C-alpha cells in the first residue's frame with residue numbers, strides 16, 4: 001500500500017483549487033482522476049464561453065444560492081467574484097465583464113487557463129495521475145482501479161471533488177454516491193431544458209430563438225431568450241427558472257415583455273380591415289414566426305381582443321418535465337451541510353474533505369457554479385492543510 005500525505009480525487013475546478021491550496025501550504029499532493037485527462041467538464045464549460053463569475057456586489061451574488069446561502073457565505077466572502085477575477089489574472093488570463101455582468105476570460109475558452117493552472121501546480125510539485133478511478137474504501141485505504149490494476153493508497157488527508165451527476169461522459173457520473181457511506185440529498189437536474197411534445201405546426205420553428213420573452217414561474221420572472229427544440233425548450237432564460245419549474249411550478253410566457261397590456265389591447269383594437277388575424281398580429285404587434293406559432297400552439301385563440309392580449313402577455317406553456325439529468329448543466333443534491341464541518345471535512349471520516357458540485361447546493365448559470373466550486377475547493381484544501389499541521 002502506498003502512503004502519501006495528501007490526495008485530491010477529482011481534477012475539476014474544485015479539486016484543482018483544493019490541490020493549489022494544499023500545495024501552497026507546503027503539502028505533498030497527488031491529484032487523481034478517472035478520465036484520461038483533467039478538467040473535462042471545465043473545458044466543456046469553455047466551449048460556449050467560460051463564464052467564470054459575475055461582477056456584482058457580494059450581497060447580490062450570495063442571493064442566488066437560496067437555501068445554501070448561509071452555508072456558502074463564508075467561503076464566497078473569502079473567494080468570491082473579485083478573487084476569482086484576480087486568480088484568473090494571476091494565471092495570465094485577462095478577463096472582461098460582459099453587459100450582463102458576466103465575467104469571461106478574454107480567450108473565452110478554458111484551455112489556456114487550465115494549461116497555465118496545471119503548469120503552476122506542476123511547479124509546486126503536485127503530481128497528477130489520470131485513469132485512476134476511486135472505488136471507495138477498503139478499511140481505511142482508498143481503493144482505485146488503475147491501468148495497472150487495483151491500487152491502495154493510505155493518505156493523511158483526502159479531498160474528494162468528484163463533481164455532480166450530469167455529463168457522465170466527462171467524468172462526473174455520480175457513481176461515488178454508492179460508496180461514499182454518507183446519507184446524501186438526492187441528485188436533481190439543475191440548469192436544464194424541459195420537454196414538450198409539439199404539434200407538427202411547430203416543426204418549422206425548431207432551432208428558432210424566442211426573444212425577447214419573459215418567463216414566469218410563481219413569483220420568479222426572467223426576461224431573456226430561449227430556443228425551441230424538437231423536444232421542448234432550452235437555453236439561458238429557461239435555466240434561470242429551471243429549479244422552480246422542476247419543483248412543480250408552471251410556466252407562463254410574456255411574448256411582448258416590452259409592451260404593457262393596455263398598449264397590446266389598444267393595438268389589437270386598431271381597424272383590421274380585410275387582414276387575416278395572422279397579418280393583423282404581425283402588423284400591429286410585430287408578432288410573427290415562432291412567437292405567433294407559440295400563441296396558436298397552446299389552444300384556440302380567445303375571441304375578444306382583451307382576452308387575446310392577456311394570452312399574449314401570459315401564455316401558459318405546459319411542459320412534461322426536465323430533460324434527462326445527464327444532460328443538465330449541473331445537479332443539485334449530494335453531500336449535505338450537516339454531514340461536514342465548517343472546513344468541509346466529513347464528520348464521519350476524519351481527514352476526508354469534500355468540495356465542488358458534489359456538495360448539496362445549486363445555483364443558476366452566470367458564473368455562480370464555477371465560483372462556488374472554486375470557493376469550496378479552496379476551503380476544503382485549506383481545511384485539509386490545517387488538519388495535516390494539527
Ligand SMILES: Cc1cc2nc3c(=O)[nH]c(=O)nc-3n(C[C@H](O)[C@H](O)[C@H](O)COP(=O)(O)OP(=O)(O)OC[C@H]3O[C@@H](n4cnc5c(N)ncnc54)[C@H](O)[C@@H]3O)c2cc1C
Nearest residue numbers: 010012013014034045051134163171172356357367369370
Ligand atoms: C456545457 C456546460 C457548460 C457550463 N458552463 C459553465 C459556465 O460557463 N460557468 C459556470 O460557472 N459553470 C458552468 N458549467 C458548470 C461547471 O462546469 C461545473 O459546475 C464544474 O465543472 C463542477 O466542478 P467540480 O470540480 O465540482 O466537478 P467536475 O468539474 O465535474 O470534476 C469532477 C472530476 O471528478 C472526476 N471523478 C468523478 N468520479 C471519480 C472517481 N470515482 N474517481 C476518480 N475521479 C472521479 C471526474 O472525472 C471529473 O474530472 C457548465 C457545465 C456544462 C456541462
